[in-house]
Amino acid sequence: MILKEFYDFVxxxxxxxxxxxxxxxxxxxxSVIGAGIGTLFTIKQSMRRKxxxxxxxxxxxxxxxxVEAEKETIKKSAANVNNEIGExxxxxxxxxxxxxxxxxxxxxxxxxxxxxTKKNIQKTxxxxxxxxxxx
Numbered sequence: 001m002i003l004k005e006f007y008d009f010v011x012x013x014x015x016x017x018x019x020x021x022x023x024x025x026x027x028x029x030x031s032v033i034g035a036g037i038g039t040l041f042t043i044k045q046s047m048r049r050k051x052x053x054x055x056x057x058x059x060x061x062x063x064x065x066x067v068e069a070e071k072e073t074i075k076k077s078a079a080n081v082n083n084e085i086g087e088x089x090x091x092x093x094x095x096x097x098x099x100x101x102x103x104x105x106x107x108x109x110x111x112x113x114x115x116x117t118k119k120n121i122q123k124t125x126x127x128x129x130x131x132x133x134x135x
Contacts (some may be wrong), residue, residue, distance in 0.1 A: 002099050016088060020081045027074040034067040 041060055 002095065002102060005095060016081070016085060020078070020085060023074065023077055023081055027071075027078055030067070030070050030074055034071055037063065037067060 041064065
């Protein structure tokens with residue numbers, strides 16, 4: 001049961017890692033796009049600001065705000081994913097410890113059973129030997 005949980009946990013961890021990678025790639029993409037848009041708008045804005053009417057200026061500001069909002073959302077998502085990964089790592093460590101303890105307990109029980117079986121076989125052989133001596 002614990003091994004199945006450990007296997008499921010590892011599979012879920014891989015999926016989470018893939019999601020984290022995707023989020024990071026998305027964050028980098030949005031950051032690059034945001035930086036590119038910011039750079040373009042900064043260069044163009046200095047040249048065209050006098051000629052822009054209010055509607056164009058509002059559109060540029062809306063785009064900047066949207067990019068910044070997405071950037072913050074991505075940062076928060078990445079932080080949440082990192083926290084989840086940390087918790088998952090702790091869970092894996094705990095499960096591994098439990099598996100280790102279970103295996104040690106099983107080893108000791110098996111060792112005791114082997115010794116009991118050995119003693120029983122020795123008794124039986126001794127009894128058989130006595131019986132053969134009687135004959």
